[in-house]
Amino acid sequence: MVCREFGPPEKLAIETIEDPVPGEGEVVVDVRAAAITFPDTLIIEDRYQFKATPPFVLGNEAAGVVRAVGAGVSGFAVGDEVIGGRGTGAFAERVALPAASLAPLPAGLDFAEATGFGYAYGTGYYGLRYCGDLKAGETLLVLGAAGAVGLAAVELGRLLGARVIAAAGAPEKLELCRRRGADEVIDYTREDLKSRTKELTDGAGVNVVYDTIGGDYAEAALRAIAWRGRFLVIGFTAGIPRMPLNLALLKGCSIVGVFWGAASYREPELFQKMTRELLAHAAAGELHPLVSRRYALEEVPQALRDMLERKMIGKSVVEP
Numbered sequence: 001m002v003c004r005e006f007g008p009p010e011k012l013a014i015e016t017i018e019d020p021v022p023g024e025g026e027v028v029v030d031v032r033a034a035a036i037t038f039p040d041t042l043i044i045e046d047r048y049q050f051k052a053t054p055p056f057v058l059g060n061e062a063a064g065v066v067r068a069v070g071a072g073v074s075g076f077a078v079g080d081e082v083i084g085g086r087g088t089g090a091f092a093e094r095v096a097l098p099a100a101s102l103a104p105l106p107a108g109l110d111f112a113e114a115t116g117f118g119y120a121y122g123t124g125y126y127g128l129r130y131c132g133d134l135k136a137g138e139t140l141l142v143l144g145a146a147g148a149v150g151l152a153a154v155e156l157g158r159l160l161g162a163r164v165i166a167a168a169g170a171p172e173k174l175e176l177c178r179r180r181g182a183d184e185v186i187d188y189t190r191e192d193l194k195s196r197t198k199e200l201t202d203g204a205g206v207n208v209v210y211d212t213i214g215g216d217y218a219e220a221a222l223r224a225i226a227w228r229g230r231f232l233v234i235g236f237t238a239g240i241p242r243m244p245l246n247l248a249l250l251k252g253c254s255i256v257g258v259f260w261g262a263a264s265y266r267e268p269e270l271f272q273k274m275t276r277e278l279l280a281h282a283a284a285g286e287l288h289p290l291v292s293r294r295y296a297l298e299e300v301p302q303a304l305r306d307m308l309e310r311k312m313i314g315k316s317v318v319e320p
Contacts, residue, residue, distance in 0.1 A: 001091040001300045001318075004055045006046045009304035012058065014297065020089075020096035022070030027099050029064040029082060033317045034090035035116025035148070036295070036303050037061070038237055043088070044304070050087050050261070058300065059090025059318070062097070063105060063115035073099045081105035083114045087261075090115075091300055093320045101264075103275060106282035112317045113289040118260070118275075120152035120315065121287060123234060124210075125278050127258035128156055130270070132208045132230040136161025139201055143221055144212035144237060145182065146173030148315035151290060153210045154182050159286055162208070165200055167193060167217070173313055180290065188217055197224035205229060205251075215239040222247050222255075229253040237310070290314040 002015045022028045037060050042048035044058060066080040076082065076099055084102035089095040105114050128134040140157040144150045145166035157164040158181040166177035167186040174185040186196045197206060205226035211218050215238025222231055222243060231253060248255055264271045281287050292314035295303040299318075306312055 001058050001297060002055050003044050003052070003058055006044060006054065009041070009044065009301040009308070012044065012301050012304075017057075020094055022068050022073075022096055024071045025073060025099055026070040026096050027066050027073060027076055027082075027102065028068040028094055028096050029062060029084070030067045030094055031062045031090060031092060031320050032064040032111035033115045033294075033319050034059045034062045035119060036300075036307060036312075036316045036318060037116060037119055037148075038235060038307060041304050041308050052088050057089045057092050057095070059085075059092065059095070060087055061085030061116055061119055062090035062095055063111040064095075067094060070099075075099070076102060081111075083117060085118070091297065091318055091320070093297075103279060106279050108285055109282060109289065112291045112294065112319065115317055116148060116315055117278075117282070117289060120148045120289070121156065121278055121282075122274070123149055123258060123260040124152040124156045126260045126263060126274055127210060127232045127234060128153065128160060128208065130274065131256045131258050132210070132232050134160050134162055134208050134230075137163075138207035139163045139165065139226075140208045140210060141165045141167060141197055141206040141221060141224070142182075142210045142212070143167050143188075143217055144235075145177045145185075146170075146313050147212060147237075148289075148312075149212050149234065150210075151177070151180050151314055153212075154180050155287060157181075157210075159281065165197065165206065167221075169310070176290075176313055188220075193217055193220040194224045197221070201226070208232065210234060213238040214241045216241070219243060219247075222251075222253075225251055225253050227252050231255045233257045291317055293317075294319050296320075
Protein backbone atom coordinates (compact mmCIF):
# COMPACT_ATOMS: atom_id res chain seq x y z
CA MET A 1 0.00 0.00 0.00
CA VAL A 2 1.94 2.99 -1.34
CA CYS A 3 1.68 6.71 -0.59
CA ARG A 4 2.93 8.60 -3.67
CA GLU A 5 1.68 12.01 -2.57
CA PHE A 6 0.49 13.40 0.75
CA GLY A 7 -3.25 13.51 1.21
CA PRO A 8 -6.26 11.59 2.53
CA PRO A 9 -6.40 7.76 2.68
CA GLU A 10 -8.20 7.60 -0.66
CA LYS A 11 -4.96 8.65 -2.41
CA LEU A 12 -3.21 5.43 -1.36
CA ALA A 13 -2.85 2.64 -3.92
CA ILE A 14 -1.79 -1.00 -4.16
CA GLU A 15 1.41 -1.47 -6.19
CA THR A 16 3.75 -4.32 -7.03
CA ILE A 17 7.35 -3.36 -6.22
CA GLU A 18 10.75 -5.09 -5.91
CA ASP A 19 11.10 -7.55 -3.05
CA PRO A 20 13.04 -5.99 -0.18
CA VAL A 21 16.64 -7.14 0.34
CA PRO A 22 18.12 -6.99 3.86
CA GLY A 23 20.90 -4.47 4.32
CA GLU A 24 23.50 -4.68 7.03
CA GLY A 25 21.80 -5.09 10.40
CA GLU A 26 18.41 -5.80 8.77
CA VAL A 27 16.08 -8.74 8.31
CA VAL A 28 13.28 -9.27 5.81
CA VAL A 29 9.99 -10.38 7.34
CA ASP A 30 7.04 -12.06 5.64
CA VAL A 31 4.20 -10.00 7.11
CA ARG A 32 1.33 -11.96 8.65
CA ALA A 33 -0.38 -8.97 10.30
CA ALA A 34 0.23 -5.23 10.69
CA ALA A 35 -1.41 -2.91 13.19
CA ILE A 36 -3.52 0.04 12.05
CA THR A 37 -2.57 3.06 14.17
CA PHE A 38 -3.62 6.69 14.36
CA PRO A 39 -0.14 7.94 13.35
CA ASP A 40 -0.69 6.26 9.97
CA THR A 41 -3.45 8.79 9.28
CA LEU A 42 -1.07 11.64 10.12
CA ILE A 43 1.98 10.37 8.22
CA ILE A 44 0.11 10.25 4.89
CA GLU A 45 -0.80 13.93 5.31
CA ASP A 46 2.70 14.97 6.51
CA ARG A 47 1.32 15.98 9.92
CA TYR A 48 3.30 13.60 12.16
CA GLN A 49 6.59 14.16 13.99
CA PHE A 50 8.02 11.22 12.07
CA LYS A 51 8.46 12.32 8.45
CA ALA A 52 8.37 10.03 5.43
CA THR A 53 9.22 11.07 1.87
CA PRO A 54 6.89 9.82 -0.89
CA PRO A 55 6.77 7.34 -2.39
CA PHE A 56 6.74 5.07 0.65
CA VAL A 57 4.91 1.98 1.87
CA LEU A 58 2.67 2.76 4.82
CA GLY A 59 2.47 0.76 8.06
CA ASN A 60 4.19 1.22 11.40
CA GLU A 61 4.59 -2.23 12.97
CA ALA A 62 4.39 -5.80 11.67
CA ALA A 63 4.29 -9.33 12.99
CA GLY A 64 5.53 -12.15 10.81
CA VAL A 65 8.19 -14.71 9.97
CA VAL A 66 11.85 -13.94 9.21
CA ARG A 67 12.53 -14.65 5.53
CA ALA A 68 16.13 -13.41 5.14
CA VAL A 69 18.89 -12.11 7.41
CA GLY A 70 21.40 -9.40 6.50
CA ALA A 71 25.07 -9.09 7.41
CA GLY A 72 25.90 -8.35 11.03
CA VAL A 73 22.63 -9.69 12.41
CA SER A 74 22.74 -11.99 15.40
CA GLY A 75 19.92 -13.39 17.51
CA PHE A 76 17.50 -13.92 14.60
CA ALA A 77 17.31 -16.67 11.99
CA VAL A 78 15.12 -17.59 9.03
CA GLY A 79 11.80 -18.95 10.30
CA ASP A 80 11.73 -16.98 13.56
CA GLU A 81 8.38 -15.43 14.47
CA VAL A 82 8.90 -11.75 15.33
CA ILE A 83 7.33 -8.34 15.84
CA GLY A 84 8.90 -5.00 15.00
CA GLY A 85 8.69 -1.82 12.97
CA ARG A 86 10.44 1.21 11.57
CA GLY A 87 7.58 3.68 11.14
CA THR A 88 6.72 2.67 7.56
CA GLY A 89 6.71 -0.41 5.35
CA ALA A 90 4.45 -2.81 7.24
CA PHE A 91 1.39 -2.69 4.94
CA ALA A 92 2.97 -5.08 2.45
CA GLU A 93 3.60 -8.77 1.92
CA ARG A 94 7.25 -8.31 2.98
CA VAL A 95 9.23 -5.65 4.79
CA ALA A 96 12.89 -5.04 5.64
CA LEU A 97 13.32 -4.07 9.30
CA PRO A 98 16.28 -3.20 11.52
CA ALA A 99 17.13 -6.21 13.68
CA ALA A 100 17.38 -3.80 16.62
CA SER A 101 13.64 -3.07 16.29
CA LEU A 102 12.63 -6.73 16.48
CA ALA A 103 11.46 -8.84 19.38
CA PRO A 104 10.34 -12.47 19.44
CA LEU A 105 6.61 -12.98 19.01
CA PRO A 106 5.31 -12.87 22.61
CA ALA A 107 4.48 -16.32 23.90
CA GLY A 108 0.75 -16.97 23.91
CA LEU A 109 -0.10 -14.31 21.28
CA ASP A 110 -0.82 -14.87 17.60
CA PHE A 111 0.39 -12.54 14.84
CA ALA A 112 -2.70 -10.32 14.85
CA GLU A 113 -2.70 -9.99 18.64
CA ALA A 114 1.04 -9.28 18.73
CA THR A 115 1.32 -6.60 16.05
CA GLY A 116 0.97 -3.14 17.53
CA PHE A 117 1.89 -4.63 20.90
CA GLY A 118 4.77 -2.19 21.27
CA TYR A 119 2.66 0.75 20.08
CA ALA A 120 -0.24 0.15 22.47
CA TYR A 121 1.19 -1.79 25.39
CA GLY A 122 4.66 -0.29 25.13
CA THR A 123 3.24 3.22 25.31
CA GLY A 124 0.97 2.19 28.19
CA TYR A 125 3.63 0.45 30.22
CA TYR A 126 6.21 3.19 29.68
CA GLY A 127 3.61 5.84 30.52
CA LEU A 128 1.98 4.27 33.55
CA ARG A 129 4.96 2.49 35.09
CA TYR A 130 7.87 4.79 34.28
CA CYS A 131 6.43 8.25 33.49
CA GLY A 132 3.34 8.27 35.71
CA ASP A 133 4.69 6.08 38.56
CA LEU A 134 1.23 4.55 38.96
CA LYS A 135 1.00 2.71 42.26
CA ALA A 136 -1.30 0.00 43.55
CA GLY A 137 -4.34 1.54 45.21
CA GLU A 138 -4.25 4.74 43.15
CA THR A 139 -6.98 5.80 40.72
CA LEU A 140 -6.36 6.00 36.96
CA LEU A 141 -8.56 7.84 34.44
CA VAL A 142 -8.16 6.71 30.81
CA LEU A 143 -9.50 8.99 28.06
CA GLY A 144 -10.28 7.32 24.74
CA ALA A 145 -10.39 4.06 26.65
CA ALA A 146 -12.05 1.96 23.92
CA GLY A 147 -9.29 2.34 21.35
CA ALA A 148 -6.28 0.03 21.12
CA VAL A 149 -4.03 2.32 23.16
CA GLY A 150 -6.75 3.10 25.69
CA LEU A 151 -7.73 -0.53 26.23
CA ALA A 152 -4.08 -1.45 26.77
CA ALA A 153 -3.90 1.25 29.48
CA VAL A 154 -7.06 -0.10 31.14
CA GLU A 155 -5.55 -3.58 31.22
CA LEU A 156 -2.14 -2.38 32.42
CA GLY A 157 -3.71 -0.16 35.07
CA ARG A 158 -5.46 -3.17 36.55
CA LEU A 159 -2.23 -5.19 36.30
CA LEU A 160 -0.43 -2.49 38.30
CA GLY A 161 -3.12 -2.58 40.98
CA ALA A 162 -4.94 0.68 40.25
CA ARG A 163 -8.64 1.44 40.29
CA VAL A 164 -9.45 2.22 36.65
CA ILE A 165 -12.03 4.71 35.37
CA ALA A 166 -12.54 4.37 31.61
CA ALA A 167 -13.92 7.31 29.61
CA ALA A 168 -15.25 6.80 26.09
CA GLY A 169 -18.01 8.06 23.80
CA ALA A 170 -20.64 5.37 23.24
CA PRO A 171 -22.48 2.72 25.26
CA GLU A 172 -20.94 -0.19 23.34
CA LYS A 173 -17.46 1.25 23.94
CA LEU A 174 -18.13 1.59 27.67
CA GLU A 175 -19.40 -1.98 27.86
CA LEU A 176 -16.20 -3.17 26.19
CA CYS A 177 -14.13 -1.24 28.73
CA ARG A 178 -16.01 -2.93 31.57
CA ARG A 179 -15.39 -6.34 30.03
CA ARG A 180 -11.69 -5.50 29.76
CA GLY A 181 -11.40 -4.65 33.46
CA ALA A 182 -12.52 -1.05 34.04
CA ASP A 183 -13.98 -0.52 37.52
CA GLU A 184 -16.05 2.51 36.47
CA VAL A 185 -16.95 4.12 33.14
CA ILE A 186 -17.84 7.63 31.96
CA ASP A 187 -19.57 8.56 28.70
CA TYR A 188 -17.98 11.93 28.04
CA THR A 189 -20.42 12.70 25.24
CA ARG A 190 -23.34 12.55 27.68
CA GLU A 191 -21.81 13.23 31.10
CA ASP A 192 -19.69 16.09 32.41
CA LEU A 193 -16.22 14.56 32.58
CA LYS A 194 -14.91 16.67 35.46
CA SER A 195 -18.03 16.38 37.63
CA ARG A 196 -18.48 12.65 37.09
CA THR A 197 -14.80 11.95 37.78
CA LYS A 198 -14.96 13.93 41.00
CA GLU A 199 -18.14 12.09 41.99
CA LEU A 200 -16.52 8.70 41.42
CA THR A 201 -13.55 9.67 43.59
CA ASP A 202 -15.56 11.27 46.43
CA GLY A 203 -14.21 14.68 45.43
CA ALA A 204 -10.54 13.71 45.70
CA GLY A 205 -9.83 13.47 41.97
CA VAL A 206 -7.73 10.89 40.14
CA ASN A 207 -4.04 10.26 40.71
CA VAL A 208 -3.14 9.65 37.07
CA VAL A 209 -4.79 10.76 33.81
CA TYR A 210 -3.90 8.82 30.66
CA ASP A 211 -5.04 11.08 27.81
CA THR A 212 -5.07 9.53 24.34
CA ILE A 213 -7.42 12.08 22.74
CA GLY A 214 -6.69 15.66 23.88
CA GLY A 215 -9.14 18.26 22.59
CA ASP A 216 -11.58 19.81 25.05
CA TYR A 217 -11.53 16.68 27.20
CA ALA A 218 -7.96 17.31 28.33
CA GLU A 219 -8.72 20.41 30.39
CA ALA A 220 -11.75 18.77 31.99
CA ALA A 221 -9.59 15.82 33.02
CA LEU A 222 -6.86 18.09 34.36
CA ARG A 223 -9.47 19.87 36.49
CA ALA A 224 -10.42 16.47 37.92
CA ILE A 225 -6.88 15.48 38.91
CA ALA A 226 -5.84 15.03 42.53
CA TRP A 227 -3.14 16.92 44.44
CA ARG A 228 0.26 15.80 43.09
CA GLY A 229 -1.46 13.94 40.27
CA ARG A 230 0.26 13.05 37.01
CA PHE A 231 -1.30 13.97 33.67
CA LEU A 232 0.14 11.78 30.90
CA VAL A 233 0.04 13.24 27.39
CA ILE A 234 -0.36 10.34 24.94
CA GLY A 235 -2.14 11.55 21.79
CA PHE A 236 -4.51 14.01 20.17
CA THR A 237 -7.23 12.24 18.18
CA ALA A 238 -9.65 15.02 19.21
CA GLY A 239 -7.13 17.81 18.57
CA ILE A 240 -4.19 19.43 20.38
CA PRO A 241 -5.47 21.19 23.52
CA ARG A 242 -4.45 24.54 24.97
CA MET A 243 -4.02 23.87 28.68
CA PRO A 244 -4.29 26.56 31.41
CA LEU A 245 -1.03 25.97 33.26
CA ASN A 246 -2.30 27.68 36.40
CA LEU A 247 -4.13 24.40 37.06
CA ALA A 248 -0.81 22.58 37.29
CA LEU A 249 0.31 25.09 39.94
CA LEU A 250 -2.93 24.95 41.93
CA LYS A 251 -2.96 21.15 41.99
CA GLY A 252 0.76 20.64 42.40
CA CYS A 253 0.51 18.17 39.52
CA SER A 254 2.83 17.13 36.72
CA ILE A 255 2.08 17.15 32.98
CA VAL A 256 4.29 14.53 31.37
CA GLY A 257 4.76 13.73 27.70
CA VAL A 258 4.91 10.02 26.88
CA PHE A 259 6.79 9.19 23.66
CA TRP A 260 7.58 5.48 23.63
CA GLY A 261 9.08 5.61 20.14
CA ALA A 262 11.64 8.26 21.13
CA ALA A 263 12.55 6.27 24.25
CA SER A 264 13.72 3.43 22.01
CA TYR A 265 16.70 5.46 20.77
CA ARG A 266 17.12 8.11 23.47
CA GLU A 267 17.09 5.62 26.35
CA PRO A 268 17.95 2.26 24.75
CA GLU A 269 18.83 0.46 27.99
CA LEU A 270 15.56 1.51 29.62
CA PHE A 271 13.69 0.61 26.44
CA GLN A 272 15.16 -2.90 26.44
CA LYS A 273 14.39 -3.32 30.15
CA MET A 274 10.76 -2.27 29.66
CA THR A 275 10.42 -4.53 26.62
CA ARG A 276 11.67 -7.55 28.59
CA GLU A 277 9.24 -6.80 31.43
CA LEU A 278 6.32 -6.33 29.06
CA LEU A 279 7.05 -9.54 27.15
CA ALA A 280 7.28 -11.41 30.47
CA HIS A 281 3.80 -10.17 31.40
CA ALA A 282 2.50 -11.33 28.02
CA ALA A 283 4.18 -14.73 28.36
CA ALA A 284 2.59 -15.11 31.81
CA GLY A 285 -0.85 -14.68 30.25
CA GLU A 286 -1.45 -11.38 32.05
CA LEU A 287 -2.11 -9.32 28.90
CA HIS A 288 -4.78 -10.06 26.30
CA PRO A 289 -4.79 -7.77 23.22
CA LEU A 290 -8.20 -7.54 21.58
CA VAL A 291 -8.42 -7.75 17.78
CA SER A 292 -11.83 -6.39 16.82
CA ARG A 293 -11.50 -6.25 13.03
CA ARG A 294 -9.23 -7.59 10.28
CA TYR A 295 -8.76 -5.81 6.94
CA ALA A 296 -7.27 -7.07 3.68
CA LEU A 297 -4.39 -5.10 2.19
CA GLU A 298 -6.60 -3.44 -0.43
CA GLU A 299 -8.91 -2.26 2.37
CA VAL A 300 -6.28 -0.07 4.05
CA PRO A 301 -7.81 3.24 2.79
CA GLN A 302 -11.17 2.24 4.28
CA ALA A 303 -9.47 1.17 7.51
CA LEU A 304 -7.80 4.56 7.87
CA ARG A 305 -11.07 6.32 7.08
CA ASP A 306 -12.74 4.26 9.84
CA MET A 307 -9.93 5.33 12.18
CA LEU A 308 -10.40 9.00 11.32
CA GLU A 309 -14.16 8.78 11.84
CA ARG A 310 -13.60 7.05 15.20
CA LYS A 311 -15.54 3.96 14.19
CA MET A 312 -12.92 1.55 15.48
CA ILE A 313 -13.21 -0.25 18.79
CA GLY A 314 -10.15 -2.01 20.13
CA LYS A 315 -7.37 -2.88 17.72
CA SER A 316 -7.75 -3.45 13.98
CA VAL A 317 -5.14 -5.09 11.80
CA VAL A 318 -4.20 -5.57 8.15
CA GLU A 319 -3.49 -9.14 7.07
CA PRO A 320 -1.61 -9.08 3.74
